[in-house]
Amino acid sequence: MDRIFDSTAPLRIGTRGSPLALAQAHETRDRLMAAHGLPQDAFEVVVIKTSGDRILDRPLKEVGGKGLFTREIEEALATGALDIAVHSMKDMPTLQPAGLVLDCLLPREDVRDAFVSLDFSSIADLPQGAVVGSSSLRRRAQLANRRPDLQLVEFRGNVQTRLQKLADGVAVATFLAMAGLHRLGMTQVARTQISPDEMLPAVAQGAIGIERRADDQAIARLLEPINDHPTALRVAAERAFLARLDGSCQTPIAGLAELDGDRLLLRGEILRPDGSEAVAARREGLATDGEAMGRDLAEELLGRAGPGFLAGH
């Protein structure tokens, strides 16, 4: 019998402590309880503070790359202080540290961005020169590309902090992932759900991934029934695209794969950080070829953009 079912010790689920991260950890726990008929006390949610949670006063691009919200959690997983770790896939580097794998994906939530504002109903509704808050390089570049007249200010912090900044008048509008709002039961703050045609979301937006030690076969079997195969195919194609672009937090990149039966439609966009130029393309093919399509799409965009584009020079 698997040690996980024999053990009297609860399964330790590692997560960040933000309300959204906790909601994602609880969703993971609930799916494992349902899949295996386990009681809630078979699990323990362990909150880990990451450097990204500690440093709130500087733009993310100055603090460091994508590992910022995950490093301490991955260290705890590697040393055995956790059994699994729950992550927003959009915050994950494309390469896992040696000894860890991230191959269990929960069913994907809404992939769209939400336009959030107390005074205006959409991007088009924003007056000339309005101040918009966002710390996402992708959203900043996409917005600057479509509305060069707008003024952008940094907007760090969790969903609640950012809404407070709007209430305080720091900016008149911001963007949040619909997925996060759904999981927090806060979709009412979205004034408009922005179509991917207007603003292509981040790679893996709306997807939750569960990481484990590569050699932990009991955990691999435990996770197997909660892995959502359509989500896994889509995220694999998007992350192959991202990996080929050498994407980091420093680079405005958007990508979205959608399934239609056994077909996969993959769209990608890269932008100059100041939004002065955007290059977009799409690929369509068999879903099982998604990762090759991702690499191929990245090659096309890199070729069309030319050297130095992603660095902004």
Ligand SMILES: NCc1[nH]cc(CCC(=O)O)c1CC(=O)O
């Ligand atoms: N970068 C922070 C982050 N990482 C994941 C989400 C939302 C949930 C998701 O996309 O899965 C957010 C907040 C946001 O973009 O509004």
